[in-house]
Amino acid sequence: MIEFNNLSFGYTRKKLLYKNLSLNIAAGSIYGLLGKNGAGKSTLLKNMVGTLFPVEGEIFVDGMVPGKRRPSFLQTIYYIAEDVYVPPLTIKRYKNLFAPFYPKFSEQSFYQYLDVLDVNVDGKLNKLSFGQQKKFVIAFALACNTKVLLMDEPTNGLDIPSKTQFRKLIASVMYDDKIIFISTHQVRDLENMIDNIIIVDNGDLLLHSSISNIADKLCFKTVSEIPVGAKVLYEEKMLKGTAVVMENINGEDSKLNLEQLFNGVTENPGITKELFSIN
Amino acid sequence: MNDIFNFKRFGLLFRKTILERPVQLMGITGLILTATLVIYALCLYFISFQPAQNMAFIWGLVGGGCFLSSVVFGYFNTNAQGSAYLTLPASAFEKWLCGILFVGIFFLCTFLAFYKLIDMGFVTAYRNGLDKNNPAYKELYNSVQYYPLDNNNIAKQSAMLFFNFTGAMMVGSLYFNRIAAIKTALVYFAALAIIYFLNLLLAYSFFQNVDGAFPFHNIFIRAGNDNGSIELPSSFSNITYYFFAFIIPGILWITTLIRLREKEI
Numbered sequence: 001m002i003e004f005n006n007l008s009f010g011y012t013r014k015k016l017l018y019k020n021l022s023l024n025i026a027a028g029s030i031y032g033l034l035g036k037n038g039a040g041k042s043t044l045l046k047n048m049v050g051t052l053f054p055v056e057g058e059i060f061v062d063g064m065v066p067g068k069r070r071p072s073f074l075q076t077i078y079y080i081a082e083d084v085y086v087p088p089l090t091i092k093r094y095k096n097l098f099a100p101f102y103p104k105f106s107e108q109s110f111y112q113y114l115d116v117l118d119v120n121v122d123g124k125l126n127k128l129s130f131g132q133q134k135k136f137v138i139a140f141a142l143a144c145n146t147k148v149l150l151m152d153e154p155t156n157g158l159d160i161p162s163k164t165q166f167r168k169l170i171a172s173v174m175y176d177d178k179i180i181f182i183s184t185h186q187v188r189d190l191e192n193m194i195d196n197i198i199i200v201d202n203g204d205l206l207l208h209s210s211i212s213n214i215a216d217k218l219c220f221k222t223v224s225e226i227p228v229g230a231k232v233l234y235e236e237k238m239l240k241g242t243a244v245v246m247e248n249i250n251g252e253d254s255k256l257n258l259e260q261l262f263n264g265v266t267e268n269p270g271i272t273k274e275l276f277s278i279n
Numbered sequence: 280m281n282d283i284f285n286f287k288r289f290g291l292l293f294r295k296t297i298l299e300r301p302v303q304l305m306g307i308t309g310l311i312l313t314a315t316l317v318i319y320a321l322c323l324y325f326i327s328f329q330p331a332q333n334m335a336f337i338w339g340l341v342g343g344g345c346f347l348s349s350v351v352f353g354y355f356n357t358n359a360q361g362s363a364y365l366t367l368p369a370s371a372f373e374k375w376l377c378g379i380l381f382v383g384i385f386f387l388c389t390f391l392a393f394y395k396l397i398d399m400g401f402v403t404a405y406r407n408g409l410d411k412n413n414p415a416y417k418e419l420y421n422s423v424q425y426y427p428l429d430n431n432n433i434a435k436q437s438a439m440l441f442f443n444f445t446g447a448m449m450v451g452s453l454y455f456n457r458i459a460a461i462k463t464a465l466v467y468f469a470a471l472a473i474i475y476f477l478n479l480l481l482a483y484s485f486f487q488n489v490d491g492a493f494p495f496h497n498i499f500i501r502a503g504n505d506n507g508s509i510e511l512p513s514s515f516s517n518i519t520y521y522f523f524a525f526i527i528p529g530i531l532w533i534t535t536l537i538r539l540r541e542k543e544i
Binding site: 046049052071074078083084089101 | 282285288291294295298358359360361362366367368369370371541544
């Protein structure tokens with residue numbers, strides 16, 4: 001559904017952030033786009049929504065070119081920027097003005113999501129706190145029922161109960177023909193929510209894999225001694241031994257630790273590439 | 280689906296444009312009209328009718344138009360606002376048309392109607408205040424006329440400046456994300472200064488005793504105690520007039536559309 005063909009992008013032509021990136025993203029999954037600050041996560045999302053244009057190569061979203069920003073394309077995608085914007089309108093006024101642009105908008109779902117996220121105000125939206133504004137925009141975006149939903153650091157500014165509600169909401173709106181793309185550097189917020197992971201660093205695609213594939217190939221555990229000859233992606237001294245992320249030779253079942261995986265992939269991109277063939 | 284223009288979608292967009300930022304668009308329009316009234320009244324009080332009519336017309340139309348056109352595409356102060364605007368499902372043409380209609384039709388018509396109204400009010404009040412028994416009544420009555428919009432060189436020049444400056448401001452607001460009005464004004468005045476001084480330099484290279492020169496218009500020459508001016512032949516003068524009155528504004532207003540299509544944030 002989303003296709004990157006040899007995409008190169010840079011804020012200046014001389015210094016490219018992404019070089020010849022090729023990537024296929026299928027519908028029906030929640031993707032976690034992970035990377036450090038300044039790794040190029042937002043840039044990738046902006047290329048997908050068409051607010052930045054590739055220097056070379058192409059992107060297709062549902063067969064359409066984002067950069068043309070045609071209404072038929074924009075109706076199928078919703079992008080939530082990291083720093084949200086809400087105009088000085090009431091919830092009802094906002095809905096009346098913006099919802100008609102999205103043919104699949106569901107008013108019933110909108111009010112339901114607002115209720116779940118505990119956003120209930122009679123006043124103007126711009127008077128709300130940042131977290132409340134963010135929750136409002138998330139509720140509106142979900143109610144638009146677009147095929148592609150891109151969220152840039154959606155959990156920034158959310159309190160702990162709201163993060164939990166956010167995870168539940170995202171899981172509840174996921175359908176087979178939809179893609180939800182969540183970019184974050186707060187990897188723990190995505191645990192138990194995403195089913196595919198993309199890790200980027202300095203414009204390089206380090207990992208693109210499903211959670212099940214990662215669980216098949218890697219083992220997350222705490223050991224007293226690191227086995228000799230094991231391919232270790234990450235190790236961290238703990239109170240009761242050493243936490244390791246290593247090659248899963250024996251087909252063990254272990255609980256994925258996103259933070260350790262992220263650290264391992266960014267610290268050892270070479271081993272990652274050996275273990276995972278990047279699409 | 281028509282991806283260029285859809286009447287229903289355009290209607291929704293226009294409604295959204297006005298109601299999303301009523302304070303900015305309608306408020307600024309109101310402020311400009313109020314400022315026009317104040318300028319008219321102050322100039323009338325301190326100077327006289329004709330300067331009051333001209334000053335209020337020039338500052339209201341040109342100054343106000345510049346101010347308004349700098350905010351009509353002013354969505355790019357923040358990344359979130361700019362993204363929300365660019366990703367709203369409407370075509371670049373529809374978004375452009377919204378801005379153009381607001382500045383070029385709505386504001387222009389509202390301003391002209393309001394100006395006509397206050398001008399009629401002031402002139403009528405003046406005429407009603409005259410003593411009919413005064414022997415100079417007729418002369419005083421005729422000394423103040425309603426401000427003519429046709430066959431009026433100042434109105435014509437103001438209209439030309441309005442379309443040039445508003446075009447420049449709209450283009451500027453799509454090039455500069457923050458404090459676009461100030462940055463655009465600086466660029467525009469810098470360009471005008473460069474043209475003025477290059478023209479002066481050129482005049483000095485061709486003539487002696489040059490006193491001054493206006494680009495595409497005339498050169499003032501000093502000969503002893505006398506001053507003279509060399510003007511462009513009328514055929515060239517007409518060309519430059521059409522260039523500034525139609526071609527440059529046309530280019531600027533169309534550049535706004537092109538820039539909006541290519542805007543990145």
